[in-house]
Amino acid sequence: MPELPEVESLRRSLVPYIQGKKINSVEVILPKLVSGRGTKRVVNQAMADSFVNNISRKIVTGLTRRAKNIIFTFDDNSVMVVHLKMTGQLVFKPFQAVGKVTLISGGHPIELSTSELPNKHSYIIFYFENGTLFYNDVRQFGYLLHFSSLEEAINDGHFAKLGFEPLDDSFILKNFEVGLKRKTGNLKKVLLDQEIVVGLGNIYADEVCFMAKVRPNRLVKTLSKKEIKSLYEAINKIIPRAIELGGSSIADYLLADGSRGNYAREHKVYGRAGKECLVCGTILTKTVSGGRTTVYCKKCQK
Numbered sequence: 393m394p395e396l397p398e399v400e401s402l403r404r405s406l407v408p409y410i411q412g413k414k415i416n417s418v419e420v421i422l423p424k425l426v427s428g429r430g431t432k433r434v435v436n437q438a439m440a441d442s443f444v445n446n447i448s449r450k451i452v453t454g455l456t457r458r459a460k461n462i463i464f465t466f467d468d469n470s471v472m473v474v475h476l477k478m479t480g481q482l483v484f485k486p487f488q489a490v491g492k493v494t495l496i497s498g499g500h501p502i503e504l505s506t507s508e509l510p511n512k513h514s515y516i517i518f519y520f521e522n523g524t525l526f527y528n529d530v531r532q533f534g535y536l537l538h539f540s541s542l543e544e545a546i547n548d549g550h551f552a553k554l555g556f557e558p559l560d561d562s563f564i565l566k567n568f569e570v571g572l573k574r575k576t577g578n579l580k581k582v583l584l585d586q587e588i589v590v591g592l593g594n595i596y597a598d599e600v601c602f603m604a605k606v607r608p609n610r611l612v613k614t615l616s617k618k619e620i621k622s623l624y625e626a627i628n629k630i631i632p633r634a635i636e637l638g639g640s641s642i643a644d645y646l647l648a649d650g651s652r653g654n655y656a657r658e659h660k661v662y663g664r665a666g667k668e669c670l671v672c673g674t675i676l677t678k679t680v681s682g683g684r685t686t687v688y689c690k691k692c693q694k
């Protein structure tokens with residue numbers, strides 16, 4: 393599942409190609425994806441038709457993000473909220489390659505060998521004036537919803553209960569501290585619930601705890617002021633670094649030379665259970681915390 397750094401990286405890589413550009417038409421191959429956001433969505437053909445009508449011939453004036461939602465704003469101030477969920481993927485194919493870049497892709501990892509477009513998982517297709525944007529989704533849990541305004545999306549319950557954006561100026565240590573004080577349960581669970589700060593999924597929650605030298609299964613009420621500060625600083629280092637590297641699970645530019653790095657190479661604990669700690673050599677411990685597989689160093693983390 394893409395985490396915030398992957399989604400932000402995708403958003404940033406799409407901006408130069410689609411912001412200010414017109415969508416000539418839209419094709420909805422799987423109406424379920426534009427019919428709501430629950431797991432038991434009823435296909436709504438009327439919604440699919442109005443999705444097409446509302447977005448065709450519109451200009452994308454902005455591409456923003458809230459938590460893992462990508463928000464397209466159009467020239468009539470209406471918006472489209474896109475959530476990739478487990479396996480959603482956005483791929484833009486410009487009519488003309490820009491340098492070596494022939495595809496801009498993010499979300500679910502795409503393999504070059506299967507990058508034929510459209511493919512059998514391409515369910516929504518946006519025909520831009522300068523290229524084509526494909527929404528692919530193997531497991532079909534994602535959604536793309538059109539609202540007449542951002543307010544309407546907010547009133548519909550989108551973005552409810554979401555905490556601070558880690559990159560925003562409002563995410564200050566004090567706010568993080570106050571948020572943690574209100575919580576019970578263990579640290580991993582609290583970081584994953586997104587209510588204090590968004591953007592930490594399973595990968596980055598473990599990495600943040602390691603950098604801060606705090607065990608993910610610690611009860612939040614036992615955290616010292618110093619540990620809270622270390623956690624805060626770790627979030628502020630890891631998230632921007634992961635975005636800079638294009639996230640962990642994707643190559644957002646499919647460059648022929650494969651030159652772009654990615655954050656997976658910098659993982660210290662995630663995916664390394666049973667291997668040696670890169671700091672002290674102790675074998676890393678695997679446990680379940682907050683309902684998710686969790687890896688930490690029992691020597692470095694207290």
Ligand SMILES: [Zn+2]
Pocket residue numbers: 669670671672673674689690691692693
């Ligand atoms: Zn260690």
